[in-house]
Amino acid sequence: MKNHPNDLHEFKPLLIEIEDKPLNPLGRIILYLVLATMVFGTAWLILAKVDVVVSAQGKVIPSGEIKILKPLESGVVSKIFVKESDRVKKGDILIQIDPTVTDASLSSKQDDLAVINSDIALLYALINESNLSKDEINKLNSSQLNLYNSQRQILASTYESNKAKLNSAKLDIKANESEVNRLSLLLNKEKEAKVRLQKVLDLIAKKEYEEVSKNIINLKEQRDIALYRLKESNKKLEEIIEENEKAIKTIKSSWIETSLGKEKEKRELSAQINAILFSNKTQQIKSPVDGFVGKLLIHTEGGVVSPNDNLISIVPSDAPLIIKANVLNKDIGFLKLGQEVAIKIDTFSFQKYGLLHGNIIEISKDAIEDEKLGLIYEIKIKPNSLDIKVEGEIKRLEIGMSVIAEVKTGKRRVIELFIYPIIKYMDEGLSVR
Incomplete structure (x- = not known):
């Protein structure tokens, strides 16, 4: 069947209608939004800066001499009067021992x-x-x-x-x-x-x-x-x-x-x-100084102890707690005495309970070889406070608690975070024979 010549112009009115019909503004708005986002994002990448932080794993230690108490003679622990972190005064009875002599x-x-x-x-x-x-x-x-x-x-x-x-x-x-x-x-x-x-x-x-x-x-x-x-x-x-x-x-x-x-x-x-x-006669292990219980090394009443056994450690009140942290060799050059440190306590989620703050008081001069981390340097941090509020109750830092110390060493543009890895990759790639 042959087409009629007039069939070629059968849809012209529809095309004209489409051409004459105004464009939908939604597409134009989306285009503009995409362009604006790209421009704003590029500007933010170039202009915005973020903190550069050095993280170091550490733990709480006393800065003064710890008093380690031992029994005079072999015996059986009959009573333990304290627990870890308890505050004690000089002369307080800590542990009671009944010696056993043949x-x-x-x-x-x-x-x-x-x-x-x-x-x-x-x-x-x-x-x-x-x-x-x-x-x-x-x-x-x-x-x-x-x-x-x-x-x-x-x-x-x-x-x-x-x-x-x-x-x-x-x-x-x-x-x-x-x-x-x-x-x-x-x-x-x-x-x-x-x-x-x-x-x-x-x-x-x-x-x-x-x-x-x-x-x-x-x-x-x-x-x-x-x-x-x-x-x-x-x-x-x-x-x-x-x-x-x-x-x-x-x-x-x-x-x-x-x-x-x-x-x-x-x-x-x-x-x-x-x-x-x-x-x-019944022995009584007494606190030699004012302070608090650091580590209770025996927990079982009825346990047998000897003069070589460490029973309890007392941290003197005049020996404040500090934090010792290990810093990687690549980061140590950015640290200096007095820098502020944000302290995250592993035991208590910082997102929920917040952070503690302190300052660097000592930086070791010699590196230490660590099996997992390689060369590390030790730093010591003095917390501004030893207490943190947890569920409405004040909790005190205890010896041995693990923490993460974050030291802000400066600022860096966001775009550098993307460019530097590329530059480093290219530099290393070009240096390979």
Whole structure:
């Protein structure tokens, strides 16, 4: 079927109608909005600036010396009176401990002390030459009793030997005294005879007179010899007495020296026993300073502890808490002392409970190698406040809490955030051979 020539112009009125009809403004508005958004966005990217922040992971630490408390002796924890973060005053009871000391150890030392006391009583009896009482003898063991008897026998033997020497010396003195007396008596008789002969010298023979004179001379010589022997006998007696005293003194000096050693042992052993008895009394771990509980290292009542165990740490009140954070090597150059820091506490969501603020007070000069982060630098931050409000309750920062410290180091245009990665990528790409 052939088309009629007029069919080509059949739709012209419709086209004319469309051309004459005004355009819908919605499309134009959308176009303008897109163009305006692009212009505004480009301007914002170029002109707007955002904060440049260095983030560092850290934790809360005390800036002062922490007091670590340990028990004096092994024992069982009977009561724990505090919990972490509690404020305490000097002298407050923190933990109560019932020490456990073996009865065998105490009994052994008490037995040793009883033996030493018996030794001392034994020695004093020997020194003072007195007899032990029946009760004291009953306390002696067989070796002590044998020692006591043997030492008494030594002393008695010494006295017997000395007595024999003294008796012998006294007999010599007595014999010499008798001889002196006998010779003196004879000498006096001869002298009297000589006086009588002198009166009748003309009537008697001269020989008789000379005989008497000669006898007098002989008797004087014999008496002088006897006197000398008597003097020597007395001297020997004094020497024997001195030797006897010296022998007894030597024996007793040995006992005295031994007794002094025993007295020293007694004092030392008594001190050990007193220490054990003191340890057997209930111990109380008390706070040495005003402050608050940092870490409670034992939580179980009835647990056994020893002197090597750390029980609790006390942070002094005059030792404020600070934050130690680790900064990456690439960021450390932008930090300086005094910079403000925003502190986000991991325990409490900062979006809900807010932030704490502080300042950098110390920057380490040397880097530390970290297995995960590589080279890092430590910084210390002093918070302006240690308290944060959580659900209407004031919570205090505690030692060991993890935080994120954010330090604002400057501003950067938004467009730089997009351009710098591209420039860096291109620079690295061009540098590759």
